[in-house]
Amino acid sequence: MIRSKVFVLVLVLATCASSSARLEAADVIGRVQVGSDKNEDTSGIVISLTPLNGAQAASLKQPPIHTVLRQKNKTFSPHLLVIPPGSTVEFPNRDPFFHNVFSLFEGKRFDLGLYESGTSRSVKFDRPGVSYIFCNIHPQMNAIVISLDTPYYSLAENSGSVRIAKVKPGEYLLQIWAEGLSSDEMGKLSRRITVSDEPVQLGVIQVPSIEKLAQHKNKYGREYDPAASSTYDPH
Template identity: 40%
Template sequence: MIWRWLIFFSAALALPAASVSGDVEITNSRDAAVRKHKDYTGVVLWLEPVDRPAPAAPPGKRVTMVQRDKRFTPHVLAIPLGSTVDFPNFDPIFHNAFSNFNGQPFDIGLYPPGKTRSVPFTRPGIVRVFCNIHPTMSAIIAVLATPWYAVTPPLGKFTIEGVPAGEYQLRIFHERAVPENLKTLERRITVPETGIALPLISISETGFTPAPHLNKFGKEYPPVNEGDVYPGAQK
C-alpha cells in the first residue's frame, strides 16, 4: 500500500503545483451567527481530478475531534480517506459518539471522562456525528478521496494548496444547504500552473429545514434536564 501511495504522490509532485482560492458567502440563513456576524465557517470544498486519478493519502494520518462542554470541536472536520479520528472526552461526564447516517456508520460506545476512542475512516462520504446521550451534540466529518480540500473559516476565504495543473471538478458541502442547491454550485475548473482565484461562491440555505435526529437505536431522545448529573459526572 505504501509503495502505491509513493508512486501516486511522486507523480503528483512531478506536476507544477498551484493554489485554488476564493470566497464563500451564505445567504437566506436562519442561523443567527450567519445573519448578524456573517460567519461563514464550516463549508467544505474539494477538488476531484478529471484527467487522472487522485493520489492516495499517506497511511497513518490521525486527527482529533474533541468532546468538551457538550460540543464536538471542530464542528466540521475534513480528512483524507484512510485517516483515523481520535475522540477524546474532556468533559466530566460520559459520552457516546456515533453515526448511523450516510457515509461510514460507527458507534464507539459509552466511555468516561479522560478517555479516548478512535475510528478509522475507510469509506468516502459525509459522516454526521452525534452523541447518544446528549442530543444537542453534533458534528460533520467529510471523508475525501482527494488530498486537495479546504474548510472555510468565519470570513469564508479559502485556499487549496499544492494543486497540480489540470482539470478538476469542484465539489462543495454545507450542512444547512439542500443537495439540489449544492449541485448547482459544482463546476469544472482548469487550474493553470500559476493557480486560479475562483468567483464568489454563494450558498443559499433556502429549502433547509432542521429536524431533530434520533439516537443510535433509532428512537427519540428522552427529555433532558440540564441540571441532571450524568453518570460519571464529577461532583
C-alpha cells in the same frame, strides 16, 4: 576556468528547474457568499477539487492520519474535521460523565457505546464520505467528519475567502459542501475547472441560504429521553 563554467552551468540548470517547479502548480482562489448577506458567517464551508483524470487522482492519494475529536463541556471539538480516507479519529471523553458517540447516517456508521470520563475510543474512516457524529446521551452534541479523496480543499474563512494552494495543472470537479445544504443544492454548485500554471480566480461562489439542521433522533431512532440522560449525566 573549467570549474567556473561547470558551476555556472549547474547554477543555470538549478534556476531553470526551480522555475519549472514553480510552474507546476497554481493557487485556486475565490470567495463564498451565503444568500444575499455579505456578512453571513461562512466558516465551515468546504471547497474541494477532485481530479477528473484517473491516473492523476491515483497519484494524489494521501496517507491516512491519526487525529482527535474531543468531547468536553458537552461539545465536540473541533466541530468539523476533514481527513483522508483510512484515517483514524480518537474520541476522548474529557467530561466528568459518560458519553456514547455514534453515527448511523451517511459516511461511516458506528456506535462506540457508553464510556466513562478519562477514557477514549477510536474509529477508522475507511472510505470517502460525510459522517454526522452525535452523542446518544446529549442531543445538543454534534460534529461532522468529512473524508476527502483529494488533498486539494479549503475551509472558508469567516470572511468567505477560500484558497487551495499549489494545485497541479489538470481538469478538476469543483465541489461545495456546507452543513445544512441538501445533496441536490450542493450538486448544482459543482462545476468543472481547468488549472494551468496561472492562479485560477473563481470569483464569488453564491451558496443558497443554509437552513438549520432538523432535530436528530437518538441511535434507536427515537426522541431523546431526558430521564435516561440524567442517569449517565448528573450535571
